[in-house]
Amino acid sequence: MTRAVGTIVRGLRGPIINQGDHIEQIVVDTVLNSAKSEGFSIEDRDIVTITESIVARAQGNYASIDDIATDIQEKFGDDTVGVIFPILSRNRFANCLRGIAKGAKRIVLMLSYPSDEVGNHLVDIDELDAKGINPWTDVLTEAQFREHFGYKEHTFTGVDYIEYYKSLIEAEGVTCEVIFSNHPKTILDYTKSVLTCDIHSRFRTKRILTNNGAEKVYGLDDILSESINGSGFNEAYGLLGSNKATEDSVKLFPNNCQPVVDGIQAKIKELTGKTVEVMVYGDGAFKDPVGKIWELADPVVSPAYTQGLNGTPNEVKLKYLADNNFSHLRGEELKQAISEYIQNKNEDLVGAMEAQGTTPRRLTDLIGSLSDLTSGSGDKGTPMVYIQGYFDNYTK
Secondary structure, three states: OOOOOOOEEEEEOOOOOOOOOOHHHHHHHHHHHHHHHHOOOOOOOOEEEEEHHHHHHHHOOEEEHHHHHHHHHHHHOOOEEEEEOOOOOHHHHHHHHHHHHHOOOEEEEEEOOOEOOOOOEOOOHHHHHHHOOOOOOOOEEHHHHHHHHOOOOOOOOOOOHHHHHHHHHHOOOOEEEEEEOOOHHHHHHOOOEEEEOOOOOHHHHHHHHHHOOOOEEEEHHHOOOOOOOOOOOOOOOOOOOOEEEEOOEEEOOOOOOHHHHHHHHHHHHHHHOOOOEEEEEOOOOOEOOOOOOEOOOOOOOOOEEOHHHOOOOOOOOHHHHHHHHOOOOOHHHHHHHHHHHHHOOOOOOOOOHHHOOOOOOOHHHHHHHHHHHHHOOOOOOOOEEEEEOOOOOOOO
């Protein structure tokens, strides 16, 4: 009988993870217990995904705002610090900003507009058009921004991030000036010491600043890239990918995840004889159509994954084949023709018309988005996801 179901995705409930927990054993136990409880079998090329949060929690990868302040003070001393291009997020950036402010004497906060890097809007782009303002050329002061647009609250959070961020800085006894620009060079009119807080464009921003006379240039990836007084750290990403943990601390992106995914794969192989793929995932990479938020606030979707998740899908479009190559066929003949085509498809379909409309993204980005949407970010309690049939096709 032909199988009637393709890909199956299950959110798995495990224990609450705390510092010092053996994350590899917990994941393996959760997978095997879930399989037994729900009556599914472990198969080769199944996929286990684990949210980065529980890996970091098990590692105890936390830091306080005082740790952040110490690193900022060591890097910038008494300089006026230009803090540029932060994302607008209470969870992602507010505690980082408090630590930055605590380690500085004076801050010039430069916000991109109409939105931050991941799509959180300060103002609707249509309002810029109505006011005759070009965000690629015009630099605005806080007073000018307020004169044109007034006080704007975020669509989902109800927060005026300009006022919120400024108040966090001033609460640390630090003078704050707010400006609005999309050009890194703008900040150099105010200070030559810059902390760039963008995520995916940070290397370009650092290059532009360095080439145009900045004297000190750091990114969030340079802050807590090593331990401060015994704190957590992330050698590759620093504060990037961090989240608010408590009112005075952040949880950092997990360290050294490759041994974790490899260890889980090996343990499941030992216990079941099956080779599953394993990855740690953070934010998926997708855009919300209402809030216009591009979800990826982590530096990468996946900081570690097993080798079988390398690469991109190599798929043909069934409807293209049905409407073009085999438009003269129907029923069983059409099914047989398409099945034979898939079985004999080229190993590299890049540029082929039969592949147009398929998703040319990395497997880890696709699977990370699937996992993130499955586990959610609230109280579902499913920080592990088990995926079956992802690598199957119409012929299986």
